[in-house]
Amino acid sequence: MVPGATPAAQAGPEHVTEPTAYDAILLAGFGGPEGQDDVIPFLRNVTRGRGIPDERLEEVAHHYRHFGGVSPINEQNRRLKAALEAELARRGVDLPVIWGNRNWDPYLNDAVAEAEARGFTKLIAIATSAYSSFSSCRQYREDFADALADTGLGEGPDAIQIDKVRQFFDHPGFVTPFIEGVRDGIAQLVGEHPGLDGATEIEVLFATHSIPTADAAKSGPAERGFGEGGAYAAQHRAVAEVVMREAGAAEVPWQLVYQSRSGPPTQPWLEPDVNDAIAELPAAGRKAVVIVPLGFVSDHMEVMWDLDEEAMETAQEHGLAAVRVPTPGTHPAYVAGLVDLVLERVHGTPVAERPAMTALGPWYDVCRPGCCENARLGFKPALAGIAP
Numbered sequence: 434m435v436p437g438a439t440p441a442a443q444a445g446p447e448h449v450t451e452p453t454a455y456d457a458i459l460l461a462g463f464g465g466p467e468g469q470d471d472v473i474p475f476l477r478n479v480t481r482g483r484g485i486p487d488e489r490l491e492e493v494a495h496h497y498r499h500f501g502g503v504s505p506i507n508e509q510n511r512r513l514k515a516a517l518e519a520e521l522a523r524r525g526v527d528l529p530v531i532w533g534n535r536n537w538d539p540y541l542n543d544a545v546a547e548a549e550a551r552g553f554t555k556l557i558a559i560a561t562s563a564y565s566s567f568s569s570c571r572q573y574r575e576d577f578a579d580a581l582a583d584t585g586l587g588e589g590p591d592a593i594q595i596d597k598v599r600q601f602f603d604h605p606g607f608v609t610p611f612i613e614g615v616r617d618g619i620a621q622l623v624g625e626h627p628g629l630d631g632a633t634e635i636e637v638l639f640a641t642h643s644i645p646t647a648d649a650a651k652s653g654p655a656e657r658g659f660g661e662g663g664a665y666a667a668q669h670r671a672v673a674e675v676v677m678r679e680a681g682a683a684e685v686p687w688q689l690v691y692q693s694r695s696g697p698p699t700q701p702w703l704e705p706d707v708n709d710a711i712a713e714l715p716a717a718g719r720k721a722v723v724i725v726p727l728g729f730v731s732d733h734m735e736v737m738w739d740l741d742e743e744a745m746e747t748a749q750e751h752g753l754a755a756v757r758v759p760t761p762g763t764h765p766a767y768v769a770g771l772v773d774l775v776l777e778r779v780h781g782t783p784v785a786e787r788p789a790m791t792a793l794g795p796w797y798d799v800c801r802p803g804c805c806e807n808a809r810l811g812f813k814p815a816l817a818g819i820a821p
Contacts, residue, residue: 437816452781456553464534465504506733541580571805574815597817598774603791606770614758618723641728643691647808654801671791721754
């Protein structure tokens with residue numbers, strides 16, 4: 434049985450095709466500091482259990498301090514919440530949206546407490562992360578389990594149940610903004626630099642957050658046999674191929690690159706780093722680069738610092754024209770797509786009727802046994818999936 438799930442999901446089907454009457458949507462975010470005094474406490478939350486001293490946290494803190502100690506992610510989630518509420522109202526769907534974060538106020542504990550106070554017991558969660566890995570999927574599911582345990586709201590006749598929409602990496606709502614961004618980015622570079630040959634002198638770099646290779650290898654169900662990089666890398670590559678094709682840029686060179694590495698030098702992480710990739714482009718005859726933050730749903734700190742600051746600086750140092758395309762943010766297609774994902778579960782939409790732009794999807798409603806294990810700590814209790 435799937436712990437903490439609604440009756441339709443408790444038996445653990447890959448895709449739930451039984452309609453479910455949810456009471457509310459749980460919008461689950463990462464969280465971020467909203468002032469200089471918040472930065473170190475926030476980073477302690479992010480790295481809890483790893484024993485990282487404050488002096489090392491300060492090495493990352495300067496990214497936030499550069500922007501006044503304020504991460505944009507909380508304001509972005511406020512806007513996303515408002516956009517979801519507007520789209521739900523437009524469609525006549527009576528589902529309140531409750532927002533909770535993993536690492537900063539409002540916390541997920543606060544969100545489930547709010548749900549209980551408002552009489553909501555069946556929640557459908559949207560995690561603000563599209564791909565499969567420990568940090569982008571299972572950790573949210575563990576956070577849901579922790580929140581119910583911490584608040585005591587996971588037991589008893591009025592226990593709160595939490596399901597989760599499928600990972601939406603290849604849903605049209607998520608992919609469409611990137612298609613538009615790549616098309617517009619290439620056109621911008623060609624327009625600003627007459628004579629630039631898109632087929633030989635522009636390269637598109639699809640950037641996503643790097644993760645330890647051991648975690649990447651455990652992403653997705655083991656029986657799918659995704660190979661090196663696991664489902665995490667496979668999903669990004671598949672989406673990038675779709676974006677290039679649908680943007681009418683199939684002949685333009687591209688590659689998948691990684692950013693925001695934070696582990697010790699001795700620990701292997703996914704590569705190549707975006708800055709290393711940019712540095713090699715002139716030798717390949719490139720004169721311009723389109724940077725696509727494919728792994729991110731909004732312009733939070735990793736996008737603003739690692740791409741807008743560091744990657745753009747690297748491109749300038751190597752004489753490359755560069756443009757960074759937008760993240761989905763509150764793009765109408767993205768917001769509508771998230772509502773579509775909720776309504777899949779409300780209506781019990783058959784798998785054949787669920788949109789997916791790659792052969793890897795539509796992804797699972799209920800995560801499979803052993804999916805996305807934390808390579809360092811192993812399995813902890815998690816909702817919205819079959820144990821372990």
